[in-house]
Amino acid sequence: MSLCQEPLRLESGMAARPQSVPGQAGVKKEEEGPAVAPSLPSLGQEPSNPDSRMAEGQSNVTGPASPVNEEEEGPGSAPEWPPQKMEEFQPLRADPVAVLTEEQELIRKRFSSRIQTFWKFVKTTEREEMAITAIEGMANSDSYNPEACAAMLNSLVQSDIPNLKRVPTIVAYIYRWLKTNTDLSAEHRLDKSLLKLAQAHPNDVVVTLLCCAPSCDRAAVSMWKVMVSSSRTAEVVLSELPCVLEDWPLHSTCTSEGESKEVFALAATRALWEIIRVPLSPQASFVVPCLFVALLVQVFCSTEQMPSKINFFWRRCRQRHHHPANPNRFAVLTVKALLCRLQLEDVVLAVERKKGWDTLLSTDTHRYAVGLLAREMHRVSRPMREGIARYLLTLFTREESHWRVPAMAFLVEILNCLETEKLVDTILQLMTSHLQSDCKEMRHLVLRGLLMLCKNPLKAKRLQGLTKSLMELLKDVDGELVELTLPVLSKVLLDRDVPIATPIALQLGEALLPLFDNDASRVRLLSIHLFGDMIVYVEKEGKRHLKTCVHQSLLPLFYHLHDENQCVAEASLETLLRATKFLKKRRFMQLLEREQPWRFSECLLSESRRTTDEYRRQSLTYLESSQESMRETAIRFIGLAGQHIRGQQEEFQNICDALVGMTNDISPSISTLADQTLHILRTAPRHRLPFRFQLLQDKLRRIWRR
Secondary structure, eight states, X not given: OOTTBHHHHHHTTOOOOOOOOTTOTTOOOOOXXXXXXXXXXXXXXXXXXXXXXXXXXXXXXXXXXXXXXXXXXXOOOOOOSXXXXXXXXXXXXXXXXXXOOHHHHHHHHHHHHHHHHHHTTSOHHHHHHHHHHHHHHHHHOSSBOHXXXXXXXXXXXXXXXXXXXXXXXXXXXXXHHHHHOOOGGGXXXXXXXXXXXXXXXXXXXXXXXXXXXXXXXXXXXXHHHHHHTSTTTHXXXXXXXXXXXXXXXXXXXXXXXXXXXXXXXXXXXXXXXXXXXXXXXXXXXXTHHHHHHHHHHHHHHXXXXXXXXXXXXXXXXXXXXXXXXXXHHHHHHHHHHHHHHXXXXXXXXXXXXXXXXXXTTXXXXXXXXXXXXXXXXXXXXXXXXXXXXXXXXXXXXXXXXXXXXXXXXXXXXXXXXXXXXXXXXXXXXXXXXXXXXXXXXXXXXXXXXXXXXXXXXXXHGGGGGGHHHHHHHTTOSOHHHHHHHHHHHHHHHHSSSSXXXXXXXXXXXXXXXXXXXXXXXXXXXXXXXXXXXXXXXXXXXXXXXXXXXXXXXXXXXXXXXXXXXXXXXXXHHHHHHHHHXXXXXHHHHHHHHTTOHHHHHHHHHTSOHHHHHHHHHHXXXXXXXXXXXXXXXXXXXXXXXXXXXXXXXXXXXXXXXXXXXXXXXXXXXXXXXXXXXXHHHHHSOSOOOOHHHHHHHHHHHHHHHO
């Protein structure tokens, strides 16, 4: 007869375990039969009988299967919010079993001694199977002595814990015994064994418990409480939950028994909800940043999609625990509870006041809500912030991660709060690699992050190598992207005492010139300012090579002297003065300083035949400007240029055709001006002096006027 069976218990003088009371609420006694391993249908499988209880998850136990359903619970109460004040952590006793009387202590020692003697006659390879048989009998039958079974299992895990091969089976039977046990005073009998198993095999223990009890019934809650209340096991057990939480909707893994298991990510959230409400050890704080990020990931994923099997599982959870209708709302509640556990109620309330929690529940606004939450997290401790940042970085190592954009949004907001240089450098490298991302939102976030780094002179030095990448972005058709790039580029190039290198200045000038005519006034303003600064800060050796580019800027800058945006007009005047000084055109500078722009245009057209033709062709594009003032300036300038054309019938006809098109302009003043200019050009004398003589005549006329 087995050492753990009833006769030994009677010989020891220990009272028999109380039988369950018929009709006791909340407990249904298992029918006795052959000792078999608990097994559950596959995840999400709906019972054929609608009234039957749901079989949740799959057991990790091998062998013949018989259905095991979670305990039917009453309606319960809705989750409290805000949660009640939680207890302070009290370290778990070395022996988690309740305080025993002298007689009970004597009996326990007697069993332990007998088990140790018994093990001497059992092969090492057979001990695990014998312990499993004992715990299986303890869960399925009253004929097994629970004290002897517990002593056998405790002895096994004390001596052979590294060599155990059927940990999932043992954990499944511990859960089954706790679920069928009615003696609440004795439910901690196996706590020491559970703690040892969790410490040595955390993945097997966590996955098995989530499979056996995905909705986290009374027995599962009891097991979670034991594991997380011990400083030795809390960290390793909680470290397993983020992996499950992130893998929406199912986390796939392989247990030590070689079986492939799938676990509901939502089951881990349900377990975490219960774990948060019990005292946690200080060592568990290391895992809190990972749990926080993993919950945010699940909020996003559960908002995007809701598979049918998850939907069915959640309906059962709602019936038992009165949770919110949508899993994403439950995940948000869990995030709030976690922050309150960390005594960050002010963060929760601040986000609540700004409607951040509701915004988090929409895929369209999720990124903005994550950024808002990150800004409020500035007040948390440095280890917490840096722990969150490090865990967010791991999300970018995955080949396919649709949560990268919200992760980047969070990193951008806490970037200036990070003090560890190595961590900042890692984030900067990550941002650099995403500057050319195909995702528009990702590029915008990266530029926002770089701009925030630029505000800190010490951190801005790390951006010096990004000049070429940033200049490539100036060619993008996205106006918002260019608008974000220009101030970053300006900070990188100008906020230092080193002159701008000639190759960079040439590339920058070519990239900036087209932006002068951008539709966005902000882009026009920033590009004109940066061009003017570049002229001043370019190295002396590069000034000769930059003359052509600066000369090409004169006409666009002249046109934007008449820009409807006053800031752009003022910036154009300032930059035009710098450009004429750079080119050493003193006459041009004097006309600008005297506020005589039209005399300035005459000087432009008087430079040479080649430049006149080029200016005329450029001016034709301004006839299509959306600004009325720019179209008016273009008509006047083209009319003035037409008077200088001699013997160029084709070019003259092109000017006339362009002006004919402007006579139908939407603005009456523009159409009238075009008609008048066209009339003057057509009626002017055709036989005039050659161009060079005309220039001489104009010069003599100016001398005469003086």
